[in-house]
Amino acid sequence: MKGISSIQNQGGFNQQKHLISRHITAKGRVKQAELLSHASSIRQEIIDITLPVLAKLTEGEILRALIFGDKSQLSEQRWQQLRQTGAGHLVAISGLHLSVVFGLFYGLLILLSRLFVASQHRGYGVGIILIAAGITLGYGYLSGFAVATQRALLMMLLLVIFTVVKQYSNSWDRLLYALCIVLLLDPFAMLSAGFWLSFLALSIILLAVKPERIEAEPNLAHLQDKPQAIFVRVSTTLKRFYHKAVLGIKVLWAIQWRLAIGLGLLQAVLFGTMSPHSIWLNLLFVPWFSVVVIPVAMLSFCLWLAMFVVLRVLTLEPAMINGGGEVLFYLANLSLAPFVWLLSISDHLPLSLVKITEQWIIAIVFLCIALGLLYYRRYSSRYTTWTWYGVAMLLCLPIVLQTYAVSRHELHVGHQPNAAPHWQMHVLDVAQGMAVVLQQGQHGVIYDTGAAYGDFSYAARAIVPFIAAKGVTRIDYIVVSHADNDHVGGLSLLSQTYPNSKIIADFNVKPYAKRPANQTCRGKLWWQGIELQFIDNTLQSDNDNDQSCVMRLDDGKSAVLLTGDIEAPRERALLKADVTLAVEVLLVPHHGSRTSSTPAFIAAVQPQVAIVTAGFANQYGFPKNDVMARYQDRGISTLHTGHQGQISLSFTEKGYKIATYRQQLAPFWYNQLFKFGESLKAE
Incomplete structure (x- = not known):
């Protein structure tokens, strides 16, 4: 076991926070095991018998999310559509779903009670409320008791309790009680995005909905049974129905535009995106789900369970049972067709998802x-x-x-200015790999692209979200030091994401980028007032690491040396070359391995800061302690992306300042509490 320590960069998904919100503080690998016993929960058994039926339906993955809260089968394309329409809350079981289920069964039970019970008294009403609450609680159990579900269930149960004991309470009281109980039961719930989205959504709804004055019924006693009385009653009923319909539309609009702004802003803070079309789309989605989709889906599910029990008692074949289930879920599947159609249309809407x-x-x-x-x-x-x-x-x-x-239009600088420009260098945390982003305003340069493994790449996980979060709209150059996966793995995605960028490399990049490099790592060029000098490789070697593209940045005040994975032979070749190696900031060669960072090389470079790009507790043991000692013995400050996360340096005419993710950019309390990035064992 070792403590969880995911990559930490601005704009990217914070897996560490996500895991700790689920009470996961360490992870490991089972090397050998033997299954001694197995007992499924009731929830899992119900899921197991229902999934074969849902799997045969065209919208089975959405029904699976609506009934069981299981969103694992939703494709990435579907998630993208839900994000760009602001409809993600509809497939995450929350107050809307529980309220509809409670109202549905409460209404059905009231109807049955009035049909079959002649005398009505308060005991029947209390019993019906308790039964409806029990059914809703069972629905919450099936959904897995997510934070939004906990909040809604607590508010519903509080309402039921206050109703039974005849104690008045307003909605704000119940919301505060629910907030208190959720945090008492699970303090780490506050790390979940669902916690903030859920409670903010209900707060906005309570602020938007105001009690309306209800007009009193006209006194028609003096008309008795005259025709005028019938006319007045009909006209009054129609008028009240009209006013209620108009009022309902006004309330829906008042709630929806406030939710769109409030939750849209929170979505921008949490995820860095906003969906402009969510207002009008949710005006269609929310009523449709409330009136049609959720009631039909839940009735279908209840009928399916009842039918399954009966057919199993009759010992019928599983194929016949599943066939009956498909018939029962047909209407529920059909009710989702308009929703899915609008989701597909959202792919073609302008500004469907805006990055903020x-x-x-x-x-x-x-x-x-x-x-x-x-x-x-x-x-x-x-x-x-x-x-x-x-x-x-x-x-x-x-x-x-x-x-x-x-x-305003930025000036494109082609020659060295009199004063050093303001620019930033961001050394990203991409685990065991390298990725550096240079930023000057809205312009950027990428040096190395992190690793990629199958469908996963650190370019998608860290680099692209970071660039969007920092407001960089134009990547001018992508420099790839050499062809190792931990340096070139993300080139395919980055070259597609930024098609106007120029690729600089000394090897054939067409297998990765589907286009050749624009130039080799030789000579120098000016970028936004900063000199980018590529130091020629004079070493004849078959070692791929020693073929790394070495780049020196100089803004007239401070200098940086990016070294890729060069090893001792290339370091000696650099010492013999007629180039200036002295810099203020050095990216430690080859992630701090013993094959690099020779004492002579360190003495020639004389950096003030040495930055190591290596994953936390990586399998290679980089950086090596004796290598780091060579830097520290000379009084050189050392930083490690695996421990500090993203490391950002801001350069001005006065010099540079350093900010690390865990210590300055986002010094979250749980990093200190669990010593993430510091200890192999979570405390």
């Missing part, structure tokens, strides 16, 4: 606060109107400045 940079997120948050102050100023007379307007204008400054920064 960190700067825009901050600016939009301040703008929303300003709009909120202006909206609620009418409820407060403590300050003057001009005070409210003044504060709102100050809060709008970030959005104005960000808009100006994006709209």
Whole structure:
């Protein structure tokens, strides 16, 4: 076993936080085992008998998510469609689903009670409420008790309890009780995105829905049974129905646009994306799911369970039982057809999913606060109107400045400026591999692309999300040091994602990029006022590592040396070459292996900071302790992506500043509590 320690970069998926929210603090591998006994839970047994039926339906994976909360079978394309339509909450069992199930069975039981029971009293009502709550609790059990499900169940149970004991409570009280109980039972629930999305969604709904005054029935006693009375009753009924329909549409609209803005902003903070079409699409999706999809799916499922029990008692063949299940789920499958059709249309909508940079997120948050102050100023007379307007204008400054920064044309510098430009170098955490992103405004350069294994690549997991989060819209160059997988693995994806980029490499990149390199690693070029000097390889060697592309960056004030995987022979060749090696920042050669970082090379480079790109507790044991000692004995600061995560350096005319992900960029409390990135054993 070893402590969980996933890669940590801005913009990327934080697997560490996801695992700790599920109470997973370590992971390991079973080398040998013997199955002694096996006992399935009731939930698993129900899932096992239902899945063969759902697997034969065209929309079986969505029904599987709606009934059991199991979203594992949803394809990546389907997830993308759900993200770009803002419909992900519809396949994640939450308050909407539980409310519909509770209302459905409560209504059915009330109807049956009135049909078959002549005398009605409060005991029947209480019993029906308890039965409906029990059925809904069973639905929550089938769904796996996710955070959103816990919140909704707690609020429902509190409502039932208060109803039974005749104790008044408003919705805000129940929401706070649910929040308190969820955090008492599971404090780590706050690390889950579902926790924030769930409670924020209900808070927005409670703020949007306001009690409406109900008109009293007209007094028709004086008309008795005259024809006028019938006409008045009919007209009054139609009028009330019309007003209720209009009111329902207004409430739905009020809830939906607030949810779209509030949850859209939270989605941007959590995932770095927003879906502009979610407002009008959810105006169609939510009523359809509430009235048709969820009730039909749950009734089909209940009938299927009842039929399965009866047919098993009759000892019929499994094929016949499954055939009957397909018939029962036919309407549920058919009800999802309009939903799936709209999801497919979303692939062709403009701006279906907008990526939001960190700067825009901050600016939009301040703008929303300003709009909120202006909206609620009418409820407060403590300050003057001009005070409210003044504060709102100050809060709008970030959005104005960000808009100006994006709209202005950047100067493309072709010669070395008098003063050093402002730029950043981000050494990304891509486990046992290398990936560096140079950033100057909206322009970027990528040096090495991380590893790829089958369908997985660190380019997709870390590099592309990072570039989007930092607001880099143009990748000018992709430099690949050599052809090892941990350096070239992501080139295929990056060359497709940034087709206008120029590839620089000394080997044939067509098998990876489907296009040749634009130039070799020789000579020098100017990029945004920074000199990129490629140091020629004069060493004749078959060692692939020694063929690495060595690049020196110089902005006139500070210099950086990127070395790839060069080893001792190439280091000696560099010492003999007529080039300047002294820099302030060095990327340690070959991930800190003993084949590199010779004392003579370190003495010639004389860096102030040495950065190692290596995975946490990697199988090679990089970086080696004796190699790191060579740097530390000379007073050189050493940083390790496996421990610190992403390492970002900001260069100005005054020098450079360093910020690491775990210590400065995102010093999350659970990193210190569990010593992620520091200890092999989670504490």
